[in-house]
Amino acid sequence: MDGLAKSGHLLEAKSVFDEMMEKQVKTADGYSYSIMISAFCRSGLLEDAKKLASEFEEKYDKYDIVILNAMLSAYCRAGKMENVMSMMKKMDDSAISPDWNTFNILIRYFCKEKLYLLAYRTMEDMHSKGHQPEEGLCSSLIYHLGKTGAHSEAFSVYNMLRYSKRTISNALHENILHILIAGRLLKDAYVVVKDNAGFISPPAIKKFSVNFMRSGNVNLINDVMNAMQSSGHKIDQISSHRLFQPFLAPAHYPVSFSDEIRVLGKLYNEYFVPSKELFDLAIARYIAKPEKKELLLWLLKWMPGKGYAIDSSTRNLILKNSHLFGHQLIAESLSKHLVMSKKAKLKKENAR
Template identity: 85%
Template sequence: MSNGLQMDSVTYGSLLSVCASHKECNEAAKYFQKMKDEGHSANVYHYSSLLNAYSADKNYEKAEAVIEEMRSAGLVLNKVIYTTLLKVYVKGGLFEKSKELLKELEALGYAKDEMPFCLLMDGLAKSGHLLEAKSVFDEMMEKQVKTDGYSYSIMISAFCRSGLLEDAKKLASEFEEKYDKYDIVILNAMLSAYCRAGKMENVMSMMKKMDDSAISPDWNTFNILIRYFCKEKLYLLAYRTMEDMHSKGHQPEEGLCSSLIYHLGKTGAHSEAFSVYNMLRCTKRTISNALHENILHILIAGRLLKDAYVVVKDNAGFISQPAIKKFSVNFMRSGNVNLINDVMNAMHSSGHKIDQELFDLAIARYIAKPEKKELLLWLLKWMPGKGYAIDSSTRNLILKNSHLFGHQLIAESLSKHLVMSKKVKLHKENAR
């Protein structure tokens, strides 16, 4: 290591384990070689971690080389090593080799529980060899291999993926009768199948079974349900489910959120759409530019202009100028009058050039509310300092109502605008 600290075999073992868990096959191989180069002996744990890395990379040739090296070193190949090698074969699609190795595991007494069978079964099922997967399952049942239900979960999921709902239901009933329990994997598999088939009654039944069994829904459960409710156009139910998902600490996908936001907006559930947007923001993930603009249009349509202001203030750089203009016109016309100056300042700070129409609308709002005198005077003072000036028609309107705000204060403010107007006019002429 660059800092001069000595690495021991335990440290190397930890590094190999981390590399394997992150599927860093090449890094694992480098650390393993470096460990040997430094004179440390590799034990079964080191080899097991290296094999795990190769299983992620589906590199059965390197895995077999590791096995030969272990044999040459006189190391005993235990259950973990054989099972990891089986995983490499399965992930590489080498099912004949996998079946042979499983027989070897059985002969050695290393296949008394379901895990080796499940590895092969899952690999076969996901590769489209459903009948072969079921054959392994039946063989396992016939041999009365100890199971905690994982094998049932694999087959139920496989049947569901293939659209064989009745087979999935039959196997789930068999599992329930045999073990008097469900687990989250089986429930999710069944739930997914019922959702794909559009069987609302069964979906509700599975959810009740989850409650009765005191099984907490996981990320997959919520994801299945939200997609289903959206497909059935039950958007508020999908929203409530996403609320529950968020409250339990699960992070929804951006794509799912975007879809739900769009549909909620179309059905007039504007505040619910904004709530989903905020849930997504809480995940601290980067949100697509389009989503900021979409939620802005939804908030404008719902007259939720204060919330729209927050979106613009925080994300103006990601929103198109036409969308910002649409927001600002709507806000000047009917937004909270107390926030008009804040909106003006935020827009200017974000690089948006404020046009005369917006100033006209804002000043007209203030003139209609003489009690907002201080806000009008602030705006009139702020404008020249930022390079803005009101036009002659707006100046005349203010003068006409100057008695409401104080003749002297108005006169002082307008004189500055007159100076700024001349500067702007001169600048335009010189630019020609």
């Protein structure tokens, strides 16, 4: 019967089933019902499946998770929300715990119906029950949650994958980073960058760093600088060429000049802040908060040791406000920057 049902011979399978019922052939926990109900559901014969399911319930005074999943999947494919909810209630009433398949059926259905927050809550429940969701399903839900403004929920789904035992796609780290930046969840974005910088492109790193310097937690600015340096993304080597290259159309692709200028203009505004300006942004925020004196002095001391130096305009800004931080300490820090600037200038001249 099972072989006939799975090979598409539904009438023949039903004939065998009817013969078994007539001869009262016993099967373990109504296994024959599960076979036929699943076969009817696969064929879209919901009324036949429903009739057999009712017969099974009446005969055995219980429901089976396989039958419930088959019915649930069929109702989801047919878009019958009322029946879906009815099946879920029946599971609760029968004290049947949903399995991995149940959760996947529901999450896919809720995503199809654009009920992304309901899909998220179902995935939360799935995770709490110890079931690991598929990466593809998680990635799809993360994308849609991000698009609908549920940035925190998208990050929660990302973490479900991240802390599972599965190896996840490298691209997912950059995808969640863009979602977190859009949601202004910059502290969470920092964690993603710090742990996965090697899998994130220079444009995305740059976008994050600019946003963090502008409006991230001021107490973490130095940590972000250090994390970028430690990850191999040398701050003054993320050039405009590297930033724009992934977005430029191939030479054979017809793009009008005006469109290219428009795209480049948008990319410039969104991504490209000169690398030195990252330091300018950080220092300007410290100057606006004199109580962050120690953080400013740490950054000024850290920069020359990593090969960085402030420019003249930033130096003048610091000198103008040196009374807030201590003239002597500022003078000592800036002298090291002056030496570094001269070395860089000499190196540039010798390279010509």
